[in-house]
Amino acid sequence: MALITDVSQLDLSRRYTYADYLTWQLTDWVELIRGKVRLMSPAPKRRHQDITRNIELPIMQFLRGKSCKMYHAPFDVRLTRSTPNGDASIETVVQPDVCVICDPQKLDDRGCLGAPDWIIEILSAGNISRDTKEKFDLYEEAGVLEYWVVAPEQKNIIVYLLDEAGRYQLRGEFYTPGLIPVATLPELQMEWAEVFEGV
Secondary structure, rough: OOOOOOOOHHOOOOOHHHHHHHOOOOOEEEEEEEOOOOOOOOOHHHHHHHHHHHHHHHHHHHHHHHHHHHEEEEOOOOOOOOOOOOHHHHEEOOOOOOOOOHHHHHHEEEEEOOOOOOEEEEEOHHHHHHHHHHHHHHHHHOOEEEEEEEEOOOOOOEEEEEEOOOEEEEEEEOOOOOOEEOOOOOEEEEHHHHHHOOO
């Protein structure tokens, strides 16, 4: 079997699994969404990086000494609800901008197996429909408890929480200075002005 070192070698109409994904030696970041290869946007713009850092700093400080862990892309999150019966059964591997996992059983050397508790995606020009529709559906189905979508252009943060029926409900839309509660980490609040500081 030929070594896969470039996305052009993949058949984008085909379904792949995490077992396939592990054999690829790509320089580009890709995600697997329901078995389909999705190219990640080019390197994020500086504003995206500034917002990521502004979000990560208070989370890291809050989580110091606690059992929940925070990770940022590139970090493989294998979304599966079935009992893991090997890499060949996993068809979805995503790279959230920021995620928090509170169940240490979900963490291994390769990343996270199962749904993180909290995912934050920061929109870039090339990923708006992916993050607001495709990943919204994916994260809801996988059972991600809290999903934040951050829109740098509008300086807007949309917060969704999973209800008892397993559906996302809009918790709030934040676009002015003030505290934003974090449902999965109840003692943590994010300050809107700090998220967009320097942007």
